[in-house]
Amino acid sequence: MSKKNAVETAEENSKRKIKNDIIFIVALILIVALGTLCYFLFGREGDMVKVTIDGELFGEYSLSEDNVIEIRWGESFNILVIENGKARIESASCPDGICVSHRAISRSGESIICLPNKVVVSVSFSDEKNQPDIIA
């Protein structure tokens, strides 16, 4: 083997190694990016609406499925409607109607509270950034 050939082979080898490294890093970045994307696309579907009456769990429902839930307890009731990823109270037996006039909720930690019926409808906490922990 001539000296010249040996240098060329070494150069080719090193080029191939760099190329392999680049492929390796690009593949890793792609995998992580895909994973993160999946988390944001499908992880959000895990958002749940939790209903409690006087602190006791009444039920949990997915925000991503349209649904109508009758929250009934003795004489009192609240009709919860889940539509297009948002939850709202359609009608209720309470005298003040504050829960019915409350805007629809969809974000982590948001809640609609019906004081007379002791009903809390809340969106479960997700650890999404920039979502309030406290609503004042």
Add this chain to the structure above:
Amino acid sequence: MLKRRIFSVILFVCFIFQSLSLTSCGENLQKYSEYSFDLFDTVTSITGYEKTQDDFDKVSAQILDELAEYHRLFDIYKRYEGMENLCTVNELKDGEHRTVTVDKRIIDMLIYAKEMYYKTDGNVNIAMGSVLSIWHDYRTHGIEEPWAAELPPMEKLIAASEHTDIEKMVIDEAAGTVTLTDPQMKLDVGAIAKGYAVEMAARTLEEKGITGYVINVGGNIRTIGAKGNGEKWLAGIENPEGDEEKPYIEYLNLSGEALVTSGSYQRYYTVGDKRYHHIIDPETLMPSDRFLSVSVVCQSSADGDALSTALFCMTYEEGLDLIESLSGIEAMWQTTEGEVLFSSGFLNYTN
């Protein structure tokens, strides 16, 4: 070459940790919350970071127990077996109020309330029970039978307002007694009791070294330390317009502070087409109509509660003067015209 491999592996590990941190919240702490409807005629929520539901339930039960004690002591509507409370202080016997020996916690709160009366130039007055009870009765009736809702007659309110002199609440601190020397006066601590009780419960937690909690009793919010992961709590101040696109007006970063909001949209009744809320101006004896809400950020939720009520009944200029004269207290006003106003340091809490 090997170095480069190692570098890329480290990079990879960093990525993995970063994506994991999106789903977990450090030190295996989880966020739990609980609601109660048993206290102060409003909703109480407790949020906290703990390792297990059991750990959270224990702390939460302690908080609720302490709040329940304050609830019974400060209750003006109900008597409890074997104890004197504000309801028994308000009671008449043979046409007069008795001198009642009460728990030290009641004495401390009443002394505090008197201080706040003078600090706010009479804009928060717990001796206004005679006026507030009239509004309470008309509002309760108006909510139950909306078709028959009425406003209280002004003559009735004015007659009642003759009996709101806070100096006629006589406190003997050494003896632990309180006497209302005007038979027609009544105490109503609605503007102070919740914030005061929350503050006391929060201090108990702090003394025990517990952090990572938020207590919220009907808008009287007190954070105890930062969140479980050491970050500040992010508090959203709700847009009273109920706008789904812009649900919050401001976001505040809190770590150990109190945030108390008095709002006209939380408790009200409707007469004709007009809403009448529950914060009554001591001067006009009518619901104060300048603001949709007033929020106060400060160290103590007792101050927050008293001041947010007082500011609600003052003009913005008067209120601003008061807030700027106090240190460590900031406020935000939302006017009925839709304007949002701040005290000088309020925006230091926003991001």
